[in-house]
Amino acid sequence: MRKTHPIFIGCLLSAAVLATPAAQAAGPGKTYKVSVTNLTPGQPFAPTMAAVHRNGLAFFAAGQAPSDELAMLAEAGNGQPMAAKLMSMDAVSDAQVSTMGMTFPGQSTSVMVKAKHGANSISVAAMLGATNDAFFAIKDLPLPRGRHSVTYFANAYDAGSETNDELSSTVAGLGGEGYSPNDSGEGFVHIHSGVHGIGDLVAATMDWRNPVAKIVVERVRD
Numbered sequence: 001m002r003k004t005h006p007i008f009i010g011c012l013l014s015a016a017v018l019a020t021p022a023a024q025a026a027g028p029g030k031t032y033k034v035s036v037t038n039l040t041p042g043q044p045f046a047p048t049m050a051a052v053h054r055n056g057l058a059f060f061a062a063g064q065a066p067s068d069e070l071a072m073l074a075e076a077g078n079g080q081p082m083a084a085k086l087m088s089m090d091a092v093s094d095a096q097v098s099t100m101g102m103t104f105p106g107q108s109t110s111v112m113v114k115a116k117h118g119a120n121s122i123s124v125a126a127m128l129g130a131t132n133d134a135f136f137a138i139k140d141l142p143l144p145r146g147r148h149s150v151t152y153f154a155n156a157y158d159a160g161s162e163t164n165d166e167l168s169s170t171v172a173g174l175g176g177e178g179y180s181p182n183d184s185g186e187g188f189v190h191i192h193s194g195v196h197g198i199g200d201l202v203a204a205t206m207d208w209r210n211p212v213a214k215i216v217v218e219r220v221r222d
Helices: 011-018 068-076 080-087
Strands: 030-038 049-053 092-097 108-115 121-127 134-142 149-158 213-220
Touching (some): 049 080
Antiparallel strands (some): 030 108, 030 213, 134 149, 149 213
C-alpha cells in the first residue's frame, strides 16, 4: 500500500499544484522521458526540473555562490524560475518542470523534454522537501543514443542559501517558510551533510545517505 505522507504540505504542495511547464520548445526534435525515483527513507521531492542543452552548460557550481533561481528551487521547491532562466539561453533546447506533483519515498514521477539539433546533454534537479535548502541534481550529462536509455544516480547538495536550522517553521515541505532572501546561509553550494536533529526535524526518519535519486532518461516516440 502506498503511503500518501500527508505531513508534507504547505509551500511544496503549492508548488506541486501550481507547477506548469516552461515555454515549450518549438519545432522538430527528439522527445525524452525523465523518470525520477526517490531513494530516501523519509524525504519528499518537489516537482522535478529537467533541461536539455548543448554540453558544457552548468546551472550551478559546487564551491560557488548560489543563484537566486537555485535558491528558489532548493528552498521553496519552485523550479520554474530556474527553468525560465535556462530557456533564455541559446544553448538550452527545452526546460520543463513536472506537473505530476511531489515524489514521495519509493515512488517515481516523470517529466518530458524535447531536444532540438545540437542538444546532447541533460540536467535535472529538485528540492528535498523536509530540509532548509537541500536539492538533488545531475548536470551536463549525456543524453542516451538512439532508443536506448541511460540511468544516473544523483547526490544531495546544499544550496548554501539558507541556514540549516532544521526547524519546521523554516522548511517549505512542512508548511514553513519557503524562499528566504534575507538568509544568506553558508554562501556556497556544497554536498549536503544530511539532517542531524538540531531542530525539530527527526533525523531517524528524515536523514539520508547518497545517492538520493535514480534518474532514468529514455527517448520516446514523437
